[in-house]
Amino acid sequence: MQEFDDLRRTALERVTAAADLEELRELEREVLGKDGPVGRLLASIPALPPESRRETGQRANTLKRELEAAVLERRNAIEEAALEAERSGGSFDPTLPAPKPRRGSLHPITRVTRELEDLFTSMGWHVLDGPEVELERYNFDALNIPRDHPARDTMDTFRCDPEGKLVLRTHTSPGQVRAMERLRPPFRAIVPGKVFRNETVDASHEHTFHQMEGLCVDRDVSVGHLIGTMKTLLRGIFGKDIEVRLRPGYFPFVEPGFELDARCPFCTSGCSVCKQSTWIELLPCGMVHPNVLRAGGIDPEQWTGFAFGLGLSRLTMLRYGIDDVRLLLSGDLRFLEQFA
Numbered sequence: 001m002q003e004f005d006d007l008r009r010t011a012l013e014r015v016t017a018a019a020d021l022e023e024l025r026e027l028e029r030e031v032l033g034k035d036g037p038v039g040r041l042l043a044s045i046p047a048l049p050p051e052s053r054r055e056t057g058q059r060a061n062t063l064k065r066e067l068e069a070a071v072l073e074r075r076n077a078i079e080e081a082a083l084e085a086e087r088s089g090g091s092f093d094p095t096l097p098a099p100k101p102r103r104g105s106l107h108p109i110t111r112v113t114r115e116l117e118d119l120f121t122s123m124g125w126h127v128l129d130g131p132e133v134e135l136e137r138y139n140f141d142a143l144n145i146p147r148d149h150p151a152r153d154t155m156d157t158f159r160c161d162p163e164g165k166l167v168l169r170t171h172t173s174p175g176q177v178r179a180m181e182r183l184r185p186p187f188r189a190i191v192p193g194k195v196f197r198n199e200t201v202d203a204s205h206e207h208t209f210h211q212m213e214g215l216c217v218d219r220d221v222s223v224g225h226l227i228g229t230m231k232t233l234l235r236g237i238f239g240k241d242i243e244v245r246l247r248p249g250y251f252p253f254v255e256p257g258f259e260l261d262a263r264c265p266f267c268t269s270g271c272s273v274c275k276q277s278t279w280i281e282l283l284p285c286g287m288v289h290p291n292v293l294r295a296g297g298i299d300p301e302q303w304t305g306f307a308f309g310l311g312l313s314r315l316t317m318l319r320y321g322i323d324d325v326r327l328l329l330s331g332d333l334r335f336l337e338q339f340a
């Protein structure tokens with residue numbers, strides 16, 4: 001017993017005298033290990049008469065807890081002393097600002113979207129949202145694209161059910177019909193959001209990308225209104241007046257339909273962005289087809305409209321000089337932190 005008490009006392013004394021955390025860690029391993037007093041007590045049990053085994057086991061446990069508590073107490077004391085030393089040293093300056101928390105940043109697509117929303121709301125447009133899982137009826141039929149129409153083949157569609165009654169929207173154009181159902185003419189609305197196509201993914205194709213639909217319905221709307229709005233849009237994005245041109249383009253839900261090109265905002269005589277042509281294909285657009293107005297419950301004899309489908313992903317890439325569309329939704333912080 002005397003021997004045990006000595007072991008216990010020495011162990012406690014050494015723990016209390018530990019000079020730093022490293023020494024304490026080593027001591028902890030030693031006194032709680034199999035050659036320490038606890039370990040020895042436990043090892044002696046098998047040789048003891050049965051009636052004293054229980055008592056010795058309990059003693060070992062009590063001692064173990066006692067030593068653990070001593071280690072913890074010493075650790076706190078060492079840490080506190082270290083902190084105190086740091087705070088009272090000559091180099092301690094309590095007036096220094098605390099380190100700033102790391103701030104996140106807006107995704108470049110969110111930035112461009114918000115800028116465009118500001119621009120359009122300042123001109124009296126609504127900003128609407130639509131479902132990403134869309135009814136076939138809104139994604140196709142109401143847009144003058146019936147089941148057997150070849151235009152369906154140009155949009156590789158993710159179907160959500162075997163009949164294809166429910167699809168991931170392939171464009172934001174279903175937002176046109178939903179806008180007509182919600183708002184009474186005259187009205188103007190944009191619908192930004194994600195769209196999905198079963199594309200083979202490469203530097204310029206993604207299965208998930210962003211578009212922004214625009215729809216204006218009023219009396220006697222003309223192509224002139226469409227061009228005027230698009231020029232305002234470009235001035236808002238690039239901060240200067242930009243020349244545009246229309247080429248014919250086919251989409252079943254507009255008539256006539258156009259591809260709108262903008263003069264390259266980055267050069268005057270050809271560069272890599274405009275592929276040396278000085279023109280950039282910017283967005284498809286056109287005058288709303290009477291069948292679409294009808295599908296939205298609007299009388300085409302009284303009302304007219306124009307619509308456009310802006311490629312938000314593409315525009316964001318142009319704006320920030322991003323050369324691979326896959327970066328946008330990669331979630332790669334090395335890419336995203338550049339927009340902080």
Ligand code: PHE
Nearest residue numbers: 171173251284285307308309
């Ligand atoms: N929704 C069409 C597409 O994604 C683009 C478009 C929108 C064309 C509006 C004309 C008018 O290809």
